[in-house]
Amino acid sequence: MSPHPASSTRVAVSDLARGRYCIGDGSFSFAAAHHLADLPDFENKAGRPHGHTFTVEVELIDAELRAPGFVADYAELAPVGEYLKRELDHRDLNALFTFDTTTDALAQHITAWFLAHMPPERGKQLHAIHVGLSSATGAHQHVDDESFTFEAAHHLEGLPDGHKCGRPHGHSYRVDLRLDPQTNPRRRARLRSLLAVYLDRHLDYRDLNAVLAFQPTSELLAEHLYACILDQASTRDAAAVLAVRVWESPRRWAEFAQDERSGR
The missing domain is CATH 3.30.479.10 (6-pyruvoyl tetrahydropterin synthase/QueD)
Incomplete structure (x- = not known):
């Protein structure tokens, strides 16, 4: 896995096929x-x-x-x-x-x-x-998900005065990596390792505003993690990735997937 910092480990939205949030x-x-x-x-x-x-x-x-x-x-x-x-x-x-x-x-x-x-x-x-x-209902998990956690702080800019998300705060995040059900164990392990190492090195116990070059909403974070996996995985391994879902609480989540992979 490339050791470059989180702020440079990203694929531009324009580089991805049209996606859905x-x-x-x-x-x-x-x-x-x-x-x-x-x-x-x-x-x-x-x-x-x-x-x-x-x-x-x-x-x-x-x-x-x-x-x-x-x-x-x-x-x-x-x-x-x-x-x-x-x-x-x-x-x-x-x-x-x-x-x-x-x-x-x-x-x-x-x-x-x-x-x-x-x-x-x-x-x-x-x-x-x-x-x-x-x-x-709520924190249910698809049988083909691989799940990870990390602890981080963030705040959001451009919100109305007094909005609680404009204040520095934190979440115990959960990330679900949704893979094609036919993904073999070795490919699954490689993809799991890519995401686990990235989260540990760059996001866990960090202020997301300090390490990411975008507003760290759950929607954009899900897209970023999806893009990071595609950027670092082989073409064959990347083809197994269906979606990334980010939970900021046990009952609130955001997901990114490319349209042709949307199998909800």
């Missing part, structure tokens, strides 16, 4: 009761009145980023949480809705609300809404 916010939840009317209790316990802590993850997708390097500011998704707390939290869902309140049906309902009430720009970016039970 995706972010996920799984920080939303609501506690509610329900039962599934089409399932008699002697056949399935979900037919009996019961309850869950439902979790909700919103995914947005775009081919371009807005300043300072976002698909969207996570704060712009706050109305979703407000709606869930106001209308669904600590309620009996069967008293609210005429449809059978499966997680898929609830996801469809929240999607319809999102498209009707969120700004049109966010609606155009909406990729999916997932509803799960307890911790089932």
Whole structure:
């Protein structure tokens, strides 16, 4: 692996095939009761009145980023949480809705609300809404991911006055390297080593603003790590890389992949 510093280890966006950025916010939840009317209790316990802590993850997708390097500011998704707390939290869902309140049906309902009430720009970016039970939604991992962690500080410039991300702060980052399922163990090990060494030498226990030549948003960080791998791997090894996902918290992530490799 080349020992050059992080600030020079990068491939320009223009050097990559057209890519796509995706972010996920799984920080939303609501506690509610329900039962599934089409399932008699002697056949399935979900037919009996019961309850869950439902979790909700919103995914947005775009081919371009807005300043300072976002698909969207996570704060712009706050109305979703407000709606869930106001209308669904600590309620009996069967008293609210005429449809059978499966997680898929609830996801469809929240999607319809999102498209009707969120700004049109966010609606155009909406990729999916997932509803799960307890911790089932959020920090899930694809079976073909290779995962890494690093500890780092950063801040973002160009944000409104008072925005908390404009202050120096830090995250325990997780990076998922998504590889083609057919990747053989030796190729997987080489790619894993490239990313592990880069993170350890250049990003772990660092101030990202001091070592990277761009705004260290999770979106741009995911793109940077993707480009670094392609820059340093052989052509055959690089072909196995599908995406890089960066988690800045257990329930918020950003991902970069090239369009032709998008297999979500």
